[in-house]
Structure formats: structure tokens, C-alpha cells
Amino acid sequence: MVTTRAQAHTLEAVVAALLLLTSVVFALQITAVTPLSASTSNQHIENQQQASAAGALSMAHESGTLKESLLYWNGSSDRFHGATPNGYYTRTMPTAFGETLERSFGDRGIAYNVNLIYATDGGGIGREELIYRGVPSDNAVVATRTVVLTDDDQIRRANTTEGARVNETGFYAPDVGDGGYYNTIRVEVVVWRI
Amino acid sequence: MADLSGDNRHLSGERSRGQVMLIAGFVLAVSFLAVAVMLNAVIYSENLATRGEDARGSEAIAYKADIVDGSGQLLEYANDNETTFVDRTAAFNRTLRSMYNDTARIQAVGGIATDLSVRSVSEGTRVAQQDPTRNFTNATGSEQWVVTEDTAGTRAFQISVTDQSALANSAGNAFTVTVSNGTDDWAVSIYGNSTNTTVAVNGSGACTVGPTPSIDVTGGSINGKTCEPLVFASGVAGDYDIKFEEADAIVGTVSLVANTTDYNPDNYDSSSPRVASVMYSATLSLRHESADHVYATDVRVAPGETDA
Numbered sequence: 001m002v003t004t005r006a007q008a009h010t011l012e013a014v015v016a017a018l019l020l021l022t023s024v025v026f027a028l029q030i031t032a033v034t035p036l037s038a039s040t041s042n043q044h045i046e047n048q049q050q051a052s053a054a055g056a057l058s059m060a061h062e063s064g065t066l067k068e069s070l071l072y073w074n075g076s077s078d079r080f081h082g083a084t085p086n087g088y089y090t091r092t093m094p095t096a097f098g099e100t101l102e103r104s105f106g107d108r109g110i111a112y113n114v115n116l117i118y119a120t121d122g123g124g125i126g127r128e129e130l131i132y133r134g135v136p137s138d139n140a141v142v143a144t145r146t147v148v149l150t151d152d153d154q155i156r157r158a159n160t161t162e163g164a165r166v167n168e169t170g171f172y173a174p175d176v177g178d179g180g181y182y183n184t185i186r187v188e189v190v191v192w193r194i
Numbered sequence: 195m196a197d198l199s200g201d202n203r204h205l206s207g208e209r210s211r212g213q214v215m216l217i218a219g220f221v222l223a224v225s226f227l228a229v230a231v232m233l234n235a236v237i238y239s240e241n242l243a244t245r246g247e248d249a250r251g252s253e254a255i256a257y258k259a260d261i262v263d264g265s266g267q268l269l270e271y272a273n274d275n276e277t278t279f280v281d282r283t284a285a286f287n288r289t290l291r292s293m294y295n296d297t298a299r300i301q302a303v304g305g306i307a308t309d310l311s312v313r314s315v316s317e318g319t320r321v322a323q324q325d326p327t328r329n330f331t332n333a334t335g336s337e338q339w340v341v342t343e344d345t346a347g348t349r350a351f352q353i354s355v356t357d358q359s360a361l362a363n364s365a366g367n368a369f370t371v372t373v374s375n376g377t378d379d380w381a382v383s384i385y386g387n388s389t390n391t392t393v394a395v396n397g398s399g400a401c402t403v404g405p406t407p408s409i410d411v412t413g414g415s416i417n418g419k420t421c422e423p424l425v426f427a428s429g430v431a432g433d434y435d436i437k438f439e440e441a442d443a444i445v446g447t448v449s450l451v452a453n454t455t456d457y458n459p460d461n462y463d464s465s466s467p468r469v470a471s472v473m474y475s476a477t478l479s480l481r482h483e484s485a486d487h488v489y490a491t492d493v494r495v496a497p498g499e500t501d502a
Binding site for chain 2: 008009012013015016017019020022023024026027028030043054058061117118119123125144145146147148150151152176177178179180181183184186
């Protein structure tokens, strides 16, 4: 009788201990890996990168250097001045916008792509890569701005001075517009940690 | 602990001690669970608080800025390439529709629905003297004349000096633009010698630059660099007249767009200086919509205006 009771108490104690342990384990498991946990997918870092990219784009847009970079086109060789034969730059581009991006991201272990999206005849969408550094990771963020071109806009020569009017050259985006309107170009800056 | 003494008198007490331990275990387990749930809620709200881009609000603001910028270019293009106010307005409406169609398609790539329409266009007057070898006197050669009257606003006021030797040497007889509403005045004078040009704003200082500068009077910059004292029509409220004084003491080009249709036609002819009825500004109604937000607003497009 006494022995049985002692065994029962021991069992109770063990059960209680197990219960405590399992609840501690459960409590640890239920705490998710949050976006604030230190990792490359840290939401905080993504927010900051997104804000930096949006800031760099806004700055370039305000000062006119974004447009200058879009128009930095070599009509005769059908690609941007000094770009690779694929048409895009693989490091950065030699305009003020390129310098801004390089200063913001270049030496911080952050890679970026710059894509240009424009309207094509017949209601389609065309894409042109301006800077291409590879396939973005799953944690990439994107910032965009839209630039409108008119028939009066001039493509830039290699030294960034104004050249021929945009509708008189083999520019990558076609003249889809009525009257003086030429095309609209959406500039996407894709940023990710490497 | 279980009593191992073998004394049966404490049987009921011992049994209840075991139950107390079990209950205490349950209580602890439940409280751990509560703490875990609470901790998770705290972390989740912290996470929400640090997310900036929930409703993509900044995208809508950037879209608005881009549309203002793009429509500004179309407005200027129509002003430059058409000849009457009616034609200019029609061309602006047509090109804006065309631009909207493309922008809508491109925005749709990012899951954004947009809408854009012209609510109103206001008529203004463009004054231009585009002969780089002429001074700024009116059509009859008068050096003091009123450019526009009852002006509600001015934009894209550009002066480009081409002949440094034509400038006065001192402020006394320098070319001056005066803005006056009858009680308050604002004035800017341009004078200089062979090496320096001074742009002096009455009562608020001056900027000194090299010879033959390009001055953006409403933009407040000279040769693309900001000139702090140059804030157009500062302190002049309501409608004002724009006057040129000592207009023979400057050679170059000048152009401005004024929000008025009042001027004396005798001051202008078909060559220089010329006057044209153009669009001063346009008000657009825009809408930017995603699954998370709807943003609709009216925006005013007046490229090169001081407050724009």
C-alpha cells in the first residue's frame, strides 16, 4: 500500500515535470521567426533598401539625371553608350544617375538592376535592361518612377550633351504617342543583398 | 513528496499534496502558454509598426509627382507647337489622353489601376523676346514699360544675358524687373562689368556670378545654381503688374508665362517682343488604386512656377 502510493506520487511528479517541459518547448516553438530576427530576409533591412532606392530615384528624377540616363542611347550601335553587346551595363553606368546608385549601394554589398518598361505599338509592353547584375534574390525590393518623353526630347551623346531628337533615331522605345507625346518609361530599380 | 514512513494516518493529506503538485503543474503550463501567446502578439505588432509600405502610399505620391512632371512637359510642348489657345488646349488634351493610356498600361504591370482626366485649363500670356542681339525694350523702343497687368501668377520666367557689355555698371541705371500690386513692390536688377554680373534683389541681397548668365527668375537660380535672395514676387500679395525699367541696359533673351490676359498690345509686335495666348496651368484629376489603397486627388500643373 505504502509502496504503491510512493510510486503514484513519483509518477505524478514525473507527469508534472513532463507537462512543464512540454509547455516550455511549446512556448519556444510558438514564437515565430519574426521579420526582426537577424537574417538576410530581415524586413527592416528590406524597408531601408526600398527607401534608399526610392530616394535615389526621386533625387535623380528631380535633378533631371534620370531622364538623361534613359536617353543615354547610342542610336548607331543600338545600345546604351559603352554598354555590353547585350545592350545593358553590368556594373554601373557613366551618368550622374549611375553614380548615385553606385554611391548608394555599390560598396555596401547590395546589388541592383535597373529595368525600363515602355509602351509598344499595338497596346503591348516592352522591356529594356539598363543595368543588369543578375537574377535578384527572393528578398529583393523594387522602387519605381515613371518618366514621360515628348518628341522634343533629345538622346544624349557619350559625353551627355544633347544629340538628335528622340523620334529621329533608332531609340529603344517607339513613338507611340499622338501629337507631341512620345512614350512613357517606367524605371524599376531592383535592389537586393548579396 | 510521497511519505515513505508507512504511517496511514496521513493518508488523506499525502493524497492531496500529490493533487496540489498536479494542479500547480497545470497552472504553470497554462501561464507559460499565455506568456507565449502574449509575446507573439507583441512581436507581431512591433513587426506591423516597422512595416512602412503596407498600403503602398509612397507609390501613389510618386505617381502623382510623375504625372505632374509629364503633363507639364506636354503642356509646354503644346504651348510651343500650336498657335492659338484653343489649338493648344486641344493638343494638350489629346496628348494627355495618349499619355494616360500608356501610363495606365504600364502601371497595370505593377497591379495598379489609374485614372486621369483634365478638369480645367487656365489661360495665360506668354511674353518672349527671343532675338539674342536685341535689348528688352517694347515694340516702340520704350525702355520703361508694363509687361503684363493684373497678373495672378508667373512661371518659367527666364532671362539670358548674351552681351555683357550692354549691362549697366551700377544699380542706379541697371535693368530692373519690378513687380507691384500698388502698395507692395518687389524688384530685381541686373548689372555688371566685364568679369562679374550682379543680380540684386531689392531689400534682400544679391548674387554675383560670371559674365552672360542665364537667370531663372521664378525658379530662383542662376546658371542652374540656387540664388538664395531670388524669390520671385516675395511679399507682393494679390494680382500684380510686371514692369521692365531701363530695358535698354540689357541684351539677350527673355521669356515668361503670366497668369493673366491683361496687357497693352501696343507693347508687342510680330517679331520682338512677342506675346501669345497660352495655357498657364492645368488642373488634373487623378486616381491611383491597388488592392490596398485608393488615392484620388486634384493636381495643378504649372511648370516653372515658384511654388510648384
